[in-house]
Each structure stands twice: as C-alpha cells, then as structure tokens.
Amino acid sequence: MNSSRLAHLRDSVAHVLADATRVTTGDSERELHSADVSFHRPRLPDLVVYPTSTGEVSAVLEIATAERVPVTAFGAGSSLEGNAIPIAGGISLDLTRMDRIVSLSPDDLTAVVQPGVTRTALSRAAGDHGLFFPVDPGADATLGGMAATNAAGTTTVRYGKMRANVLALEAVLADGTVVRTGSRAPKTSAGYDLTGLLVGSEGTLAVITELTLRLHGIPEHIAAARIAFPSLEAACRTAAASVAAGTTLMRLELVDAHTIRAVNAYEESDYPEAPSLFVEAGGAEAAVESDLELVLSIAREEGALDAVHERDADARARLWKARHDVAYATSAASPGRRHRSTDVCVPVSQLAEAVAVTRAEIERSGLVAGVIAHAGDGNVHVGLMIDPEDARELEAAERLADALVADALARGGTSTGEHGVGLGKISALEREHGDLLPLLRGIKELFDPHGILNPGKVLR
Amino acid sequence: MNSSRLAHLRDSVAHVLADATRVTTGDSERELHSADVSFHRPRLPDLVVYPTSTGEVSAVLEIATAERVPVTAFGAGSSLEGNAIPIAGGISLDLTRMDRIVSLSPDDLTAVVQPGVTRTALSRAAGDHGLFFPVDPGADATLGGMAATNAAGTTTVRYGKMRANVLALEAVLADGTVVRTGSRAPKTSAGYDLTGLLVGSEGTLAVITELTLRLHGIPEHIAAARIAFPSLEAACRTAAASVAAGTTLMRLELVDAHTIRAVNAYEESDYPEAPSLFVEAGGAEAAVESDLELVLSIAREEGALDAVHERDADARARLWKARHDVAYATSAASPGRRHRSTDVCVPVSQLAEAVAVTRAEIERSGLVAGVIAHAGDGNVHVGLMIDPEDARELEAAERLADALVADALARGGTSTGEHGVGLGKISALEREHGDLLPLLRGIKELFDPHGILNPGKVLR
Numbered sequence: 001m002n003s004s005r006l007a008h009l010r011d012s013v014a015h016v017l018a019d020a021t022r023v024t025t026g027d028s029e030r031e032l033h034s035a036d037v038s039f040h041r042p043r044l045p046d047l048v049v050y051p052t053s054t055g056e057v058s059a060v061l062e063i064a065t066a067e068r069v070p071v072t073a074f075g076a077g078s079s080l081e082g083n084a085i086p087i088a089g090g091i092s093l094d095l096t097r098m099d100r101i102v103s104l105s106p107d108d109l110t111a112v113v114q115p116g117v118t119r120t121a122l123s124r125a126a127g128d129h130g131l132f133f134p135v136d137p138g139a140d141a142t143l144g145g146m147a148a149t150n151a152a153g154t155t156t157v158r159y160g161k162m163r164a165n166v167l168a169l170e171a172v173l174a175d176g177t178v179v180r181t182g183s184r185a186p187k188t189s190a191g192y193d194l195t196g197l198l199v200g201s202e203g204t205l206a207v208i209t210e211l212t213l214r215l216h217g218i219p220e221h222i223a224a225a226r227i228a229f230p231s232l233e234a235a236c237r238t239a240a241a242s243v244a245a246g247t248t249l250m251r252l253e254l255v256d257a258h259t260i261r262a263v264n265a266y267e268e269s270d271y272p273e274a275p276s277l278f279v280e281a282g283g284a285e286a287a288v289e290s291d292l293e294l295v296l297s298i299a300r301e302e303g304a305l306d307a308v309h310e311r312d313a314d315a316r317a318r319l320w321k322a323r324h325d326v327a328y329a330t331s332a333a334s335p336g337r338r339h340r341s342t343d344v345c346v347p348v349s350q351l352a353e354a355v356a357v358t359r360a361e362i363e364r365s366g367l368v369a370g371v372i373a374h375a376g377d378g379n380v381h382v383g384l385m386i387d388p389e390d391a392r393e394l395e396a397a398e399r400l401a402d403a404l405v406a407d408a409l410a411r412g413g414t415s416t417g418e419h420g421v422g423l424g425k426i427s428a429l430e431r432e433h434g435d436l437l438p439l440l441r442g443i444k445e446l447f448d449p450h451g452i453l454n455p456g457k458v459l460r
Numbered sequence: 461m462n463s464s465r466l467a468h469l470r471d472s473v474a475h476v477l478a479d480a481t482r483v484t485t486g487d488s489e490r491e492l493h494s495a496d497v498s499f500h501r502p503r504l505p506d507l508v509v510y511p512t513s514t515g516e517v518s519a520v521l522e523i524a525t526a527e528r529v530p531v532t533a534f535g536a537g538s539s540l541e542g543n544a545i546p547i548a549g550g551i552s553l554d555l556t557r558m559d560r561i562v563s564l565s566p567d568d569l570t571a572v573v574q575p576g577v578t579r580t581a582l583s584r585a586a587g588d589h590g591l592f593f594p595v596d597p598g599a600d601a602t603l604g605g606m607a608a609t610n611a612a613g614t615t616t617v618r619y620g621k622m623r624a625n626v627l628a629l630e631a632v633l634a635d636g637t638v639v640r641t642g643s644r645a646p647k648t649s650a651g652y653d654l655t656g657l658l659v660g661s662e663g664t665l666a667v668i669t670e671l672t673l674r675l676h677g678i679p680e681h682i683a684a685a686r687i688a689f690p691s692l693e694a695a696c697r698t699a700a701a702s703v704a705a706g707t708t709l710m711r712l713e714l715v716d717a718h719t720i721r722a723v724n725a726y727e728e729s730d731y732p733e734a735p736s737l738f739v740e741a742g743g744a745e746a747a748v749e750s751d752l753e754l755v756l757s758i759a760r761e762e763g764a765l766d767a768v769h770e771r772d773a774d775a776r777a778r779l780w781k782a783r784h785d786v787a788y789a790t791s792a793a794s795p796g797r798r799h800r801s802t803d804v805c806v807p808v809s810q811l812a813e814a815v816a817v818t819r820a821e822i823e824r825s826g827l828v829a830g831v832i833a834h835a836g837d838g839n840v841h842v843g844l845m846i847d848p849e850d851a852r853e854l855e856a857a858e859r860l861a862d863a864l865v866a867d868a869l870a871r872g873g874t875s876t877g878e879h880g881v882g883l884g885k886i887s888a889l890e891r892e893h894g895d896l897l898p899l900l901r902g903i904k905e906l907f908d909p910h911g912i913l914n915p916g917k918v919l920r
Contacts, residue, residue, distance in 0.1 A: 217706025246677025286746025
C-alpha cells in the first residue's frame with residue numbers, strides 16, 4: 001500500500017474509532033501481527049487496529065470494503081497453519097481488547113463472551129460456579145480465534161470441538177452488517193446452520209464479535225494415568241479399544257518415545273522412554289474408577305510396561321506435566337528453528353496403522369521428529385522443528401506432510417483434524433474435497449463478495 | 461402439470477430407472493406422499509419416484525433440473541411442519557427403498573447407512589455389538605429424514621441432535637452432481653462445514669443419499685423414574701436444577717396433568733394426574749444411582765407428590781409407556797382431528813416461566829391442549845388436536861403458536877427446537893432471524909439456482 005493511501009486509511013479508521021492510539025503503523029506492533037506460531041513466512045500488515053466494540057468492528061469493515069483493503073482478524077496468534085498471517089497486507093484486526101465476559105448463566109450452563117476472552121479466563125470465571133469451558137487446544141488462545149478455527153485439543157474425545165460448544169454468534173459481515181446466529185436455547189432447527197458455518201471459517205466469512213458458549217460442570221472426581229507400552233502400535237490399540245468400550249474418558253493422549261526423551265531432557269525427569277498413553281477420567285467416583293480400570297486392563301493385555309495413576313490435583317498436575325511440556329521441550333531441543341505440525345485425523349480403528357506409517361515416513365524423510373496423538377479421536381501430530389532457511393529440509397517436511405495426508409485420506413480420514421486449512425492445507429483441502437470446491441467458493445463469494453476477509457486462506 | 465408434460469416426465473424418469481414400476485402417477489401412492497403427520501393441508505405430487513441408488517437419484521435430479529420440475533424428498537412422512545409435503549407438485553422422491561446398512565464399524569463407533577434406514581433398524585443392527593443410535597424423535601423416522609430436519613427428541617439432553625451425530629454425508633445437488641462432505645474420522649477442520657449445513661436443510665439444498673453416523677455404547681446400567689409434582693413450575697424448576705447440577709441424564713421429560721389424564725383414559729391406567737417428570741439415567745451403576753438420587757432430592761425440595769423408580773428393562777418399559785403413549789392417547793381423544801404441535805425452545809432457566817405462560821395462553825385461546833417438554837433442553841410442545849375445517853379453531857391455534865414464539869424469542873430462545881421450519885415456521889424464522897435472510901437466501905440460490913428442491917419450505 002502506498003504511503004498516501006495508507007495515511008488516508010489510517011485517518012479514516014482513527015476517525016471512526018475516535019482514538020488514534022488504537023490504530024498503528026508502528027513496526028513493532030506490525031511485526032507482532034505478522035506471524036503465528038507456525039513455520040509459515042511472516043508478512044507485515046500495513047496497519048494494526050484494536051477495536052473495543054462491535055460497532056467499531058463494523059465501522060472498520062465498512063471502510064475496508066469501501067477501500068477494498070484486506071482485513072485479517074487476530075487473537076492470540078497461536079494458530080498453526082498461518083491462519084492469522086495477513087499475507088495480502090492491509091489491516092490486522094486485533095480483537096484482544098474485546099475481552100469482556102458479558103454474562104455467565106450457571107443455571108443454563110452458558111456464557112456470553114467477547115472474542116478476545118481467552119479460554120483460561122473464561123474457565124477461571126466459570127470455576128466460581130463449579131463450571132469450566134472444556135475445549136483445550138494447549139495454547140491459551142482467544143475464544144474468538146478458537147471458534148474461527150473450530151479448535152479442539154486434548155478434551156475433544158469427551159466434550160467435542162468448538163462447534164459443539166458454540167450456541168450462538170454475533171458476527172460482522174464484510175460490509176459492516178452485524179448479524180446474530182443461533183440462540184441461547186440449548187438447541188434449534190431454525191434455518192440453515194450459520195453458527196456452525198461461521199465456526200471453522202477462519203475469519204474468511206465474517207468477524208466474530210460475540211460468542212454464546214456451553215459450559216460444563218467440573219467433574220466431582222478425576223483420576224489420571226500414564227501408561228508406558230512396548231510399541232506405539234500397542235498404545236494405539238489400547239486407545240482404540242478404550243474408546244470402543246464406551247468409556248467416557250476426558251483425555252486420551254499418545255506421546256512417542258522420541259518426545260518423552262525430549263521432555264526428560266527439558267525437565268531433567270526420568271519418565272520411561274517408551275510410547276505412553278496419558279489418560280484422564282472424570283465423573284462420579286465409581287464411574288471414574290471403573291473406566292480407568294478398564295483402560296488399565298486393556299493396556300496389560302497389550303503388554304504395558306509401566307503404569308502410574310493419580311487422583312489428587314497436585315499429583316495429577318505432575319503426571320500431566322510431561323504431556324503439557326511437549327511443545328516447550330520440542331522447541332528447546334531445536335533452538336532457532338520453527339515449528340511445523342502435521343494434523344491428519346483417521347478413524348480410531350486405523351490409528352495404530354496410521355501411526356506406524358507415520359513413524360516409517362519420518363525415518364524415510366531423514367528428519368528428526370516426535371509423534372503425539374489425540375488418540376481418542378484418531379488425530380495424529382508430527383512435531384517438526386525446521387530451519388526455514390534450509391530448502392532441503394523444508395522440502396523434506398513438505399513431502400512428509402503430503403505423504404501423511406495421502407495415507408489419512410486413503411484410510412477415510414481428513415487432512416486436518418483441528419488446525420484448520422489456513423495457508424498450509426489449501427492443496428490438501430483441494431485433494432480431500434475437490435468436489436466441494438464450487439460450493440465452498442460460492443459461500444465465500446456470498447459472504448465476502450470483494451474478498452477482503454483474510455484473503456488467501458482456506459481457498460486459493 | 462398438464463398431462464403430456466407429465467407423460468413425458470414419467471417416461472424420462474422410467475427410462476433412467478430402467479424399471480417403470482418405481483415411477484407412478486397412481487392416486488393411492490400420490491395420496492400417501494401428499495401429507496405428513498401435521499395439520500398442514502395435503503398436496504398431491506404429480507409423480508412418485510422410488511430410486512434404489514445414488515446414481516438413480518442423480519439421474520432423476522438431472523431430469524428435474526432440465527425440466528424445472530420440483531422434487532420433494534420423502535422418508536417416513538413423520539415430519540411435523542409440512543416439511544415433506546410437495547406443495548408445488550412435481551416429484552415426491554421416496555427414499556425408503558434405499559434402506560441398506562452399508563457398513564457398521566464397532567471399533568470406530570460408526571455406521572454408514574442409506575437414507576431410508578430407520579433409526580430402530582439401525583439400533584437393532586448396532587445392538588449386536590452393544591451399541592445403539594441415540595437420536596429418538598418418537599416416530600420411527602428414516603435417518604435421511606431425521607438428518608434433513610436436524611431431528612432431536614427425548615435423548616438430546618445427553619447425546620445431542622442429529623447434527624452432533626452425523627460425521628459425513630453423500631448428497632446429490634439439484635443438477636445431479638454427487639458430492640461427499642465430512643469424513644469417517646471423528647473430527648475435521650477441512651473447510652466450511654457443509655455436513656452441518658446440509659443437516660437441517662430440509663431437502664431444500666440437496667438430497668441426502670448416504671450418512672456416516674456416530675453410534676454409542678448401550679449404558680451398562682439404566683434406571684428410570686416418574687415423579688409427580690404439585691405444579692408445572694415445580695417440575696420445571698426440578699428439571700432445570702438437575703441439568704445445572706451437571707448430571708448426565710439420558711432423558712428428562714415433562715408431561716402435564718392434562719396429558720396424563722388423556723394417557724389414563726387411553727391406557728385405562730391410574731397414573732397420578734399431576735405434572736410429572738420422566739427421568740432416565742444411564743452409565744456405570746454408581747453414577748446412575750447418584751444422578752437419580754440427586755434428581756429425587758431436588759424433587760423432594762420442590763414438594764414432589766410421588767415418585768416411582770425402576771431398574772430392570774421390563775419395569776422401565778412399563779414406566780415409560782405413559783410418556784411414549786402421549787401421541788396415541790392425544791390422537792385417540794380427538795378422532796378426526798389433525799395434530800398441530802408447537803415447538804419453541806428456551807434456555808432451561810426460563811423453562812418454568814415459559815411453561816406458565818404456555819398454560820395461560822392455552823386457557824386464553826379456548827383450545828384444549830396438553831403440554832409436554834423435553835425439559836432437559838428447554839423444548840416445549842403444546843399438542844393441539846384441531847379440526848382443519850373449523851376456521852375459528854385454526855385461527856386460535858395460529859394465534860396461540862404466534863404468542864408462544866414471541867414469548868420464546870423474548871426469553872432468548874428459538875421458534876423451533878427440533879421440528880424444523882417446513883411450511884409452518886417460515887414467518888417465525890423471519891421474525892427470529894430476519895437479519896440472516898439474505899444469507900439464507902443466498903445459500904439456497906447457490907445450491908439450488910432453479911429452486912427445484914422442496915420449493916416453498918424454510919424460505920418463502
């Protein structure tokens with residue numbers, strides 16, 4: 001954007017915000033909004049704007065449509081497929097100052113929040129009422145960003161993804177029109193599901209300005225276990241059989257030996273360096289104990305090497321530390337490198353074979369990488385730490401990611417379980433749902449006829 | 461349709477089906493496809509077609525697009541808002557002969573079915589593996605129709621509506637193109653959620669030809685209770701508090717005294733003629749007993765008059781008979797009349813007041829009607845039996861339905877919890893989501909540019 005156009009844009013936006021300090025062209029803030037936590041190449045926005053109300057978001061989008069300026073919504077910047085990188089420049093619309101919990105209704109198990117509220121902030125507020133918000137992608141992402149990505153994480157096996165936990169949305173369309181989808185009732189059949197359509201649309205169809213979310217009761221009793229296995233396949237088979245047995249586990253996570261070694265180095269711990277399942281059960285005490293016992297008995301039949309289980313909160317936190325430290329440990333082991341995570345998801349019955357193929361493809365690639373999986377939902381991540389300046393390494397990572405997508409699709413799975421399409425999965429989406437592209441493009445054109453919302457994401 | 465055009469259409473369709481017996485213009489079959497179970501005025505289709513494969517559905521839609529002939533998909537005909545009535549004539553596309561369970565994967569807790577499979581047929585097949593399909597709208601509807609309506613019912617409080625239980629769809633677009641949405645993996649973030657968009661689109665966007673559904677484990681222990689209360693409000697408060705307490709009940713149903721009287725007359729039974737909650741808990745035995753005890757203790761505080769609880773299957777079936785007989789009992793009490801059910805849904809904290817308003821509005825209307833509610837999800841039905849020839853009665857019913865919609869919307873609720881929009885809720889949808897109409901219409905035009913799919917439903 002040339003400097004006179006930019007000055008005009010900045011003045012127009014500052015005028016409708018009536019607060020010039022929330023519109024900036026400063027280098028450091030533009031840089032903070034140029035990247036997410038992935039390996040994707042950063043791109044500076046021309047302008048960073050911090051709205052504090054729906055009206056301001058609407059006014060900014062009205063200007064952006066009139067001026068045909070790209071707008072990319074930005075939350076915690078924790079996306080993993082370049083989803084929040086403003087690759088066409090324009091405005092980075094930072095929603096973190098819209099961080100108010102509008103209302104909390106313990107009787108309805110619902111909360112209304114602005115998009116900049118983080119998941120842990122909501123769970124803290126809900127905790128006063130014995131409630132929590134269950135979707136846990138690891139990062140302390142904003143709820144608006146989590147909805148835009150249809151985020152998931154370690155608790156999806158029990159509580160579903162964001163889409164299952166969003167009842168209603170307020171959103172601003174590209175031209176500044178404010179709309180409301182859904183209702184505060186627990187269910188509705190009133191017209192096509194625009195709530196579900198906006199969830200997972202990655203800021204390409206509208207900007208979410210308010211969310212009505214489901215809360216859940218904190219289980220009265222929680223028990224956790226870490227179980228080490230002789231092979232990745234044995235761990236996967238145990239996970240799949242635990243799900244098929246109808247347990248209501250809250251988390252069911254797989255961490256491979258490579259990753260446990262990185263954690264041991266990072267924590268100076270001595271966890272058995274073997275493929276391990278981390279399991280959490282929650283509910284009435286008897287149900288929890290019977291679920292956990294069932295998993296342990298399946299694990300023993302699969303030759304489990306070692307099992308530790310804990311009930312009290314501190315002991316459980318220590319037990320889960322290894323799993324939670326995976327991202328830090330992996331980063332610490334590769335200073336200066338950028339994170340690239342694969343994200344395929346397969347039917348749980350296919351998990352053991354998919355993980356075996358994953359391990360073989362990593363060996364073949366010559367890259368060094370760990371495998372973790374949300375084993376309860378068949379979602380496998382390879383955590384690669386790559387040097388963005390090394391063309392050979394980048395290409396090997398790309399080949400590996402492609403091979404894993406091809407394998408997952410052949411198993412009836414999907415190219416992305418939870419990270420979304422962003423920049424990194426556009427080709428994979430075309431491969432997975434080529435027949436749907438005309439409809440996906442038609443929906444994009446309907447919502448955003450001038451293509452100003454997060455251009456270049458999800459669809460080419 | 462004039463007779464030469466009709467003859468041409470019949471011949472074209474018979475040609476692509478290569479079986480003239482599955483294309484009929486006979487009066488009795490057209491009549492069977494002219495109505496659903498609601499009060500809405502029947503309309504004969506010109507032609508009834510029974511495809512047996514996706515290829516045949518595609519070929520029929522290709523002809524229908526070329527000839528601009530309306531096509532209304534038809535399953536069990538158990539819709540409640542005229543959803544399956546071919547109000548513009550044309551083809552009634554009866555999918556009940558596509559009734560094959562394509563595959564069942566106990567390890568993945570999934571099944572792939574054709575759209576004409578009924579929910580009980582699927583649950584029977586799944587039962588051999590200790591599994592069942594949980595969505596239970598009462599009628600033995602087809603799974604294709606249930607997905608098209610985003611059906612719900614008595615178990616939604618625990619298992620969600622159809623949308624929560626559909627992983628993937630095969631569907632045929634208006635022009636005959638076959639597309640596949642979703643995948644067999646438990647979750648996906650690959651592009652806009654077209655699976656969720658087609659679920660609940662009532663045959664206006666595409667014809668569903670295959671569904672991949674979630675199955676659930678049959679709970680190892682189930683207990684049921686019937687609790688009579690001194691007032692509707694006390695019963696509603698008990699239901700809302702039971703949900704807020706975080707119980708994982710499978711069913712939580714309210715039946716008013718008026719309806720219990722009709723059941724007693726029908727069954728020659730002697731259930732206490734008082735507002736009653738029917739409750740079912742399922743899971744590990746200890747969890748079930750603690751959930752049920754919690755509900756009973758809340759009920760006692762609300763002055764419960766009487767409570768019966770049962771554990772074994774036969775005794776539970778007897779206990780639930782009263783609830784399941786509501787539809788028959790209500791019909792039997794009003795021979796020659798047609799059923800009209802209201803369907804608003806409110807936040808559960810609003811249920812007691814919404815039901816009090818409902819009772820008052822019924823009195824004011826001069827109509828005789830019972831109230832039932834899926835109390836766990838705030839979904840209230842007034843079961844009216846009306847004389848379709850009596851203009852005053854029709855108008856009183858219309859006014860009552862309007863008043864209840866207005867009240868529900870004022871409480872943050874929705875005009876339809878589970879019956880869909882069909883013919884009967886088009887105005888209500890406009891009132892509830894007027895701001896969304898341009899988007900809803902745009903989606904309709906994108907999927908069905910010539911407006912041949914179930915015209916006149918959902919949108920004007």
